[in-house]
Amino acid sequence: MRVATMRNRLWTLYLTLLKDHYGLSAAKYYYFKKRQRTWEPLVIVAGLAPAVVMGMVFVWNFTEKLFMAGLTFGQPHLALLNGALMVSLAGLFFGFFSVITAFFFSSDLDMLVPLPLYSWEVLGAKLAVVLTGQYGINLLILTPLWARYGLLAGAGAGYILSAIVVFFALPLLPLSIASVLAVLLMRAVNLSRHKDKLTLVGGLLLVVVMVGFQVWLQSSLGSGDPEVVMEQLLSRADGLIRAVGRVFPPSVWAAQAMAYSHTGVGWLNLLYLVAASGAALFVLYYLGEKVFLQGLLAGMEGTKGSGRARKVSLSAQSRSPLLAVASMESKLFVRDPGFALNGLIGYVLLPAMALLPMFGQSLENNPFELLALDQLPPFVLSGGLALYFMFMTAMSMIPATTFSREGKYLWQIRSLPLSIEQIIAAKVVGSQVVNIIGCLVGAVPVAILMGWSIWEVLLGSFLGTLLASALAGFLALFDLRKPMLDWVNPVKAVKSNLNAVVGLLIGVILGFALGMLMFATIGLELLWLIPIELLAAALALGLAVRFMVRKWAPGLWKRI
């Protein structure tokens, strides 16, 4: 047994949280100590490395172009500004979610709060973990960018020095803003009595705002072609710099600090950046001591044991056990913001994209525009809608993570006197309740605005639900194969679950295959055949899944 000598408590706290967050101890344990699953990291590295290298090469080349273009109107630091802005915005955005996850959706505070630690220490260690991840990603993005720029500009030691300072200072401000926003938001949510609903609605609103922002950005930048983007960007670059400066001045300071590192202007800007970051840290420290802990405790109080505890509800009428499990499945998913936010986004996102062209927002890459949704021939519309239902059930991740989400509560369902076939059936029904409601919530406004006939929508929903049920059964079986049960943070069970990704992939492939079939049928001008094809596909798929469940599920269920 190796007992560590005493270390600084903050440092230990940071290391512990880091190990927990990235699963470092677990990785060390499996790969080195037990020598199990050693192929896993190799596969991950082999898969990621080419993508990372390609991304870095892209940044390198893009920087060169931006630099050259910037030179033509005397703004060579355009490339630096662009980089700083990207990194800051990404930090703000991901920081927000990381902070919410780290503080409000994780259960380790129960253990940390009774320890004799100041709340700024807990806050600081948790933020440092988030920051570490950001530094890692920023390193990959900024190294090629700054290296290329430095070479082109013939920069010297001052550049390198200020690059180092900027590197460390840059993410501090966005993260502080994100933390403050997150805390304010959670406080507001906690104060309300309808906490679960508010979280859900707020999360969905956030998604809509984000999509809106992206659309606005894209439409103001034009098409996706990099050359064209570049030209437009440059033609407005001067204005852009000023606009950006107004939105987020620190990125301008960062860019100027590096571009003019050989002059006083550069050092002045560096000073601004460092001072602003320092001020942000101080505000955080102050908030951490004054309001953060209280906010957290208030939050813990609400979630502990109230809504989230897994109780079978005592409804007055008795129901079949199957329906009871099904309703539990859908309720628990929707009630847990950690699951719901990640699963339900798609139900809002896709219809929103479909409707955007109607509001004159032209999006070059929006596939919905090509579809001419308001002029679809009969049966094609139903078919498309059916595929939409099927795809969405995969996208919602409800069936694909159904056993994983049980986590340490799996025993409850295991101890019920139900066979695994019945459990899967109940889970399929539960997922379809959410899927039907979710899809209709999105599809009905589109249908009304596009003037679709109600019969076609009904036919499409019916066929779609059959297809989606079959797929859901398969995905549930797939999740049963290797469920991810050892999570503490519910977001992980959904978001970092390989089963969900594979499920999505299967949904896409299946949708593509059936789409091709439909396409061929349209080519033959046999439109009436489409619903029959889909019905046949649903039945075939359903029978196949039923067979697979009978064959494999009992064995898998026993093995867990």
Add this chain to the structure above:
Amino acid sequence: MLKLEGVTKRYKGASVNAVDNLDLEVRPGEIFGFLGPNGAGKTTTIRMVVGLLAADRGRIVVNGHDLASDPIAAKRSIGFVPDNPNLYPKLTGLEYLNLIGDVYGVDGPTRKRRLDHYLGMFELTSAVGDLVQSFSRGMKQKLALTGALLHEPPLFILDEPMVGLDPRSAHLFKSIMREHVHQGNTVFFSTHVLEVAEQLCDRVGIINKGQLIACGTMDELRRASGRAGSNLEKLFLELTDAGGDHEE
């Protein structure tokens, strides 16, 4: 050692106080048993004492430190094992213990000595290098106990510590509590196991519906109820019986 004055807590949205104007004193060097029916407010009280819940009203003083004005000093005096220890599943047991050791500033040699002692006693020495997620419930409980004892806290607070321990561990645990008190420390724990409370505790407090309805040594309780030969179980049932809604 631990003093509660008028401590009150009402959960958000609840219509009654979970803990209602509670006065309680745990004296230095004693083992104090905190008893009460389910939902009486034991866990709520304990969570307020360790800083996991903010009290609405009242004062909590731990080892001379007011919890509200000097939380760090108060928490430093406490070793706490919750009813359902929530330990990082992805860390090894030893990593957890080292975190606790560093946070409380237990130096290397002392840490090694105490860990050898407790882990050996609990037969955890070989498992402590494994990930916590592979631990059984009782093993997690013992790991949390070891962590809480690592800094020899003046006030040892436990919520339902007997749940999940096998008979041998339960026995060990009782002797550890005696030993801890013997070294001049104090133990405050909640339990439903009345025999343990009767054997082990110098004094007990019985809480019902957030209010302390009895407090004192076994003898004092017997005397107060006016029944000399009565055992704790009878007393408990009598005291917590909410106005005869079941027949004897």
